[in-house]
Amino acid sequence: MTHRRGPWQVHDTRTVYENPWLRLEESDVTRPDGQPGLYGVVGFANIAIAILPLFEDGTTVLVGQHRFPHDRYSWEIPEGGGPLDVPPLDSAKRELKEETGLSAAHWREILQMDLSNSVTDERAVGYIATGLAQGEAEPEGTEELLTRRLPFREALHEAMNGTIRDALTVAMLLRAYYMACEGELDETLAAAMLLR
Numbered sequence: 001m002t003h004r005r006g007p008w009q010v011h012d013t014r015t016v017y018e019n020p021w022l023r024l025e026e027s028d029v030t031r032p033d034g035q036p037g038l039y040g041v042v043g044f045a046n047i048a049i050a051i052l053p054l055f056e057d058g059t060t061v062l063v064g065q066h067r068f069p070h071d072r073y074s075w076e077i078p079e080g081g082g083p084l085d086v087p088p089l090d091s092a093k094r095e096l097k098e099e100t101g102l103s104a105a106h107w108r109e110i111l112q113m114d115l116s117n118s119v120t121d122e123r124a125v126g127y128i129a130t131g132l133a134q135g136e137a138e139p140e141g142t143e144e145l146l147t148r149r150l151p152f153r154e155a156l157h158e159a160m161n162g163t164i165r166d167a168l169t170v171a172m173l174l175r176a177y178y179m180a181c182e183g184e185l186d187e188t189l190a191a192a193m194l195l196r
Contacts, residue, residue, distance in 0.1 A: 043120070061077075080095035089109075107128070
């Protein structure tokens with residue numbers, strides 16, 4: 001965890017749980033109202049990586065998998081974790097290949113987010129990937145994945161009606177939609193993405 005600034009006074013911090021992916025730290029604090037308290041923070045060993053692959057025809061690819069914490073199936077854009085000491089773009093290229101078999105000629109960072117920032121230090125970086133070429137997927141042993149290619153607007157609709165609930169996917173789809181509408185993407189690609 002980093003040195004803290006602001007209205008919280010931290011007196012002591014200890015790690016109460018740790019594994020290769022995360023750690024839980026608990027701090028004895030004086031709260032902003034002057035009362036004593038405890039604050040728990042989950043720290044992550046990786047940065048969250050999200051990739052929105054966009055084909056020239058305005059379609060994208062979603063990855064489906066069972067998510068253990070919620071015990072339900074989830075459709076998401078390709079995502080994963082990248083070690084903190086590895087450039088996020090390198091991790092994004094690896095994740096896209098692992099989950100979909102795709103490689104991309106062009107990459108553009110479009111999003112940085114703090115995820116659940118009241119209880120975690122987890123950060124995320126998101127990229128649009130274009131100039132796509134198909135290869136073989138290489139999923140990890142913890143992943144049993146399906147993929148589906150669909151129009152961008154259909155994926156956006158699923159995010160807006162609650163079918164897609166993954167926060168990074170929703171944020172990335174909204175960011176890309178905004179960019180397409182505001183002229184921040186290639187005009188031909190934006191037109192294809194916005195087709196109904």
